[in-house]
Amino acid sequence: MRLSDRARDLPESGIRKFFELAEARDDVISLGVGEPDFSAPWAARTAAIDSLERGKTSYTSNRGMAALRERIADHHERYDQSYDPAEEVLVTTGASEAVDLAFRALVDPGDTVAVHEPTYISYGPGIELAGGEQLTVPTRAGDDFALTRESLEAAGAAEADLLVLCYPNNPTGATMTEEEYAEVAAFCRDEDLRVIADEIYSALTYGADHASIATQPGMRERTVVVNGFSKAYAMTGLRLGYALGPAEAIDAMNRIHQYTMLSAPTTPQYAAIEALDRCDEEVTEMVDEYNRRRRLVVSRFNEMGLDTFEPGGAFYAFPDCGGDDEAFAEELLEAQGVAVVPGSVFGEGGEGHLRVSYATSMRELKEATDRIAAFVDGRD
Amino acid sequence: MDAEREVLDVLARNAREDIDDIAAQTGLDADAVAAAIDALEADNVVHGYQAVVDWDRVDEGKIRAIVEINVELDRETGYEQVADRIAKFPAVDALHLVSGDYDFAVEVLGENMQDVSEFISEQVAPMPAVTQTVTHYIMDTYKDGGIRFEDGDDDDRLSVSP
Numbered sequence: 151m152r153l154s155d156r157a158r159d160l161p162e163s164g165i166r167k168f169f170e171l172a173e174a175r176d177d178v179i180s181l182g183v184g185e186p187d188f189s190a191p192w193a194a195r196t197a198a199i200d201s202l203e204r205g206k207t208s209y210t211s212n213r214g215m216a217a218l219r220e221r222i223a224d225h226h227e228r229y230d231q232s233y234d235p236a237e238e239v240l241v242t243t244g245a246s247e248a249v250d251l252a253f254r255a256l257v258d259p260g261d262t263v264a265v266h267e268p269t270y271i272s273y274g275p276g277i278e279l280a281g282g283e284q285l286t287v288p289t290r291a292g293d294d295f296a297l298t299r300e301s302l303e304a305a306g307a308a309e310a311d312l313l314v315l316c317y318p319n320n321p322t323g324a325t326m327t328e329e330e331y332a333e334v335a336a337f338c339r340d341e342d343l344r345v346i347a348d349e350i351y352s353a354l355t356y357g358a359d360h361a362s363i364a365t366q367p368g369m370r371e372r373t374v375v376v377n378g379f380s381k382a383y384a385m386t387g388l389r390l391g392y393a394l395g396p397a398e399a400i401d402a403m404n405r406i407h408q409y410t411m412l413s414a415p416t417t418p419q420y421a422a423i424e425a426l427d428r429c430d431e432e433v434t435e436m437v438d439e440y441n442r443r444r445r446l447v448v449s450r451f452n453e454m455g456l457d458t459f460e461p462g463g464a465f466y467a468f469p470d471c472g473g474d475d476e477a478f479a480e481e482l483l484e485a486q487g488v489a490v491v492p493g494s495v496f497g498e499g500g501e502g503h504l505r506v507s508y509a510t511s512m513r514e515l516k517e518a519t520d521r522i523a524a525f526v527d528g529r530d
Numbered sequence: 531m532d533a534e535r536e537v538l539d540v541l542a543r544n545a546r547e548d549i550d551d552i553a554a555q556t557g558l559d560a561d562a563v564a565a566a567i568d569a570l571e572a573d574n575v576v577h578g579y580q581a582v583v584d585w586d587r588v589d590e591g592k593i594r595a596i597v598e599i600n601v602e603l604d605r606e607t608g609y610e611q612v613a614d615r616i617a618k619f620p621a622v623d624a625l626h627l628v629s630g631d632y633d634f635a636v637e638v639l640g641e642n643m644q645d646v647s648e649f650i651s652e653q654v655a656p657m658p659a660v661t662q663t664v665t666h667y668i669m670d671t672y673k674d675g676g677i678r679f680e681d682g683d684d685d686d687r688l689s690v691s692p
Contacts, residue, residue, distance in 0.1 A: 169690040182690035271692050320692075442540065442555035449554040489690055510685075512544070516551070 156279065163271050164495035168479065172489040179518040180510070182489040184320065186384035186465070187509045190421065191432040194383060197424035198417045206416060212408045213400075214241020214392065215419050221426040222392055229352065230365045231375065237397040240404050241414045245350045245378035245391030247407070250276050252346045252374045252393060255402040256312055257282040264310035266297045267497030268468075270320045270348065274497075277314075285310050288499035291470065294459045295324035295499070299333040308341040315363060318351035321496045321505035322468040323444075323461020328361045335366035345373040350391070351464040353382030353433055356441045358462060364394075374399050379418070381464075382433055383425045388418035440465050443508040443515055450519040451506070454526050465509045468493065475502055485528070486521040533558055537566040538575065543676070545579040582675035592639050593667065594623070595646045598632040599654065600662040609633070612659045621649050632664070643667060 172178050189195070213219060219235035226233060233239055242248040249272060257263060259281035265273050266287045277284045287305040289295045297315065307313065315334075317326045326334075338345055345363055352360040364373040378391025391414075393403055447467045451458040456469040471478040475492035482488050493503030508515055536556040540547055549567075553560045570576040585591035601612050609627055616636060617625050624637035636654075640646035646665070655663050672679055 163692065165690060165692050169688065172689040178689060180689040183687050184691040185687060187685065187687070438539070445557050446551065446554045491690060512555075 160275055160278070165271065165491060168483075168489065168491055168495075171480065171483055175483075175487060177487045178483070178489050179487065179514050179521070180489040181506045181508070181515075181518055182491045183507050183509055185386040185509065186381065186436065187511065188384040188436050190383055190385045190388065191425060191429040193428050194385065194421040194425040198388070198421040201417055201420035206420065208416065210241075210413045210416050210419055212404055212413055213239065214414055215416075215423070218419050218423050218426075219392075221423055222394075225426050226375075226377075226394060229360055229362050231362060231394065233394045234397070238394060238400050240393045240400050240407065241419065242378075242391045242393060242407065243411055243414045244389040245348065245376050245380065246272060247411060247414075248374075248376040248378070248391045248393040248403070249273070249346065249348060250279075251403040251406050252376065252395075252399075253277055253280040253282065254406050255399060256344060256346070256374070258311075261311040262309060263312045263314060264302065264305070264307040264343070265314045265497075266301070266316070268295070268319075268321055268493055268500030268503070269314075269316045269496055271496060273314050273316075273348075282312075286498050288497075289322075289324070290499065291459065291503070295319060295322040295468070296326050296330050297334055298330070299337045302334065302337050307337070307343070310341075310343055312346065313338060313343045314346045314348065316348040318349075318355060318360070318461075318463025319466075320351065320464055321466050321491065321493060321500065322503075323464045323466040324459075324468075325355060325358065325462035326361055326363075327358070328366075331361055331363045331366050335363055335369050338363075338372065339368050343372070345369065346376065347373055348376045350376065350378050351381050352377060354437060354440060354465060355463040356437070356444060356461075360463070371396050374403075379422050379425060383422075383429060384436065385418065385421065385425070388415070388421060390414055390418040390422050440508065443510075443512060446512070447506060447508045447515060447519065450523070454519075454523040456504075456522075456526065465507055467506045467508060468503050469506060470502055471504050473502060475500070475504055479504060482522065482525050486525045488518045488521050488525075490522075533562055534566045534570055534575075537563055538570060541567070541570075541576065541579075582677050584671065584674075584679050586671065590641075593642055593646060594671075595638045595640070595650075595668060596666045597636040597638055597650060597654070598662075598664040598666075599634040599636055599660055600632045601634065601659040602661050603659065607659050612657070615657060616654065619649070619653060621646070632662075638665075 219239040223233050223235040253276045257280040261282045262285050263277045263282045264285045264287050266289050274284050287301050347363050364370050364375050374395035376393050380386040448458050451469040458467050458469040475494050479490050479492045491505040493500030540552050549560050549563050552563045621638050623639040626635045628635045638646050
């Protein structure tokens with residue numbers, strides 16, 4: 151069948167190759183997984199089952215169930231984010247849909263969208279599908295992969311129409327402080343940039359509370375915040391996310407959403423209400439466990455001589471492998487059966503690094519880091 | 531969270547963690563971890579370290595029973611005194627005073643069913659304070675010490691994902 155130029159030109163994700171290499175073996179310990187190793191809290195699962203038993207299988211309102219939107223708005227008060235559940239919250243099929251809707255609602259053909267890299271792999275294709283052009287803003291290991299005004303200026307982001315932010319960051323685990331955001335916010339105000347802030351990992355921060363650009367002066371009206379239930383509540387497969395933003399942006403996103411998705415799936419919305427009402431404790435337990443693993447992994451990589459900065463969020467460490475990251479990852483998989491993802495898959499600035507997910511059990515992390523240490527010793 | 535609590539949380543999951551790994555996980559230095567463990571032991575917060583064993587998988591393994599015990603107290607005999615006597619038997623693996631329909635929940639470990647029955651009928655039931663015992667033999671164990679007893683890996687996530 152003849153395909154559209156757009157589909158034909160869309161590149162395969164760099165993750166795909168490593169997925170296939172890892173799947174070809176059955177003895178692999180994978181540190182390449184971008185989702186929690188926990189299951190959704192039991193109460194949330196029960197609420198989903200209960201809703202099915204009660205026959206709650208219809209569409210919901212386009213914007214999502216009112217009861218859920220109210221709880222989402224309440225929940226975000228913890229980040230000092232204040233949104234009207236009636237007009238400023240849109241429940242989506244995963245945060246991925248929210249990101250896509252934001253691009254389609256905010257990007258005109260020919261618009262330039264600044265994206266810091268290394269970062270999550272979906273923004274570039276999303277921008278392209280919306281007719282925009284990506285402008286890459288590399289972040290640096292020297293800044294612990296935080297975005298700075300200097301990097302924005304150096305990359306020519308003053309000419310951009312929109313900026314995509316992803317902090318806590320996949321793949322680096324980097325976070326941004328209020329002070330660092332203040333600089334970036336000033337740049338956005340000065341250069342009149344709107345922002346899509348993907349904050350899907352906001353619940354997974356270690357040591358410092360999550361900060362958001364949307365709470366900087368003058369930023370709320372020019373920012374769409376994307377978040378969801380996948381990472382915080384280990385609900386990736388339930389596909390439920392949401393967007394928060396000024397009413398006109400959310401309204402525009404909802405107009406696209408009503409034709410393409412109609413409404414987010416109903417069952418997960420019941421699970422999400424329960425998650426927000428009653429599952430804070432489970433989230434804290436998961437965060438504590440991630441934190442123990444994070445410290446162990448960072449300390450082990452530094453001990454084996456692969457320089458690793460202390461990631462403040464998500465569940466990734468981003469060690470410097472001192473050379474060709476793709477070759478390192480392929481050889482490591484071949485020699486020791488440990489899968490990691492080469493940093494260059496996540497764009498400029500990622501080369502020479504590895505994304506190491508610690509969303510796996512402590513036992514496997516120890517075994518995997520022992521094997522990586524043996525591999526590194528063997529290369530020296 | 532204080533240092534002792536952080537160390538305790540790690541040990542409660544895995545008592546075989548070595549000091550360096552506990553230090554790495556908690557962000558404490560190794561000396562502070564060692565001191566915390568000493569303090570936890572000295573204060574009788576940590577009473578010991580044991581393996582979580584699935585006895586069904588051991589040849590000539592053991593049988594486990596949960597025994598409900600009701601007691602009648604008098605001026606000279608309180609729960610402490612009764613507990614003290616019951617706890618002295620090596621076959622008693624765990625002993626708890628509980629709320630509800632009976633007084634003590636006792637976990638008994640024996641070589642076989644007869645061994646456990648004899649222990650209850652000959653050693654426990656005859657105690658003056660004991661008025662009733664109900665013995666439940668454990669048929670199968672699915673989880674113990676917070677650890678699920680199961681084979682293999684139920685991680686069905688994609689091995690590499692974005």
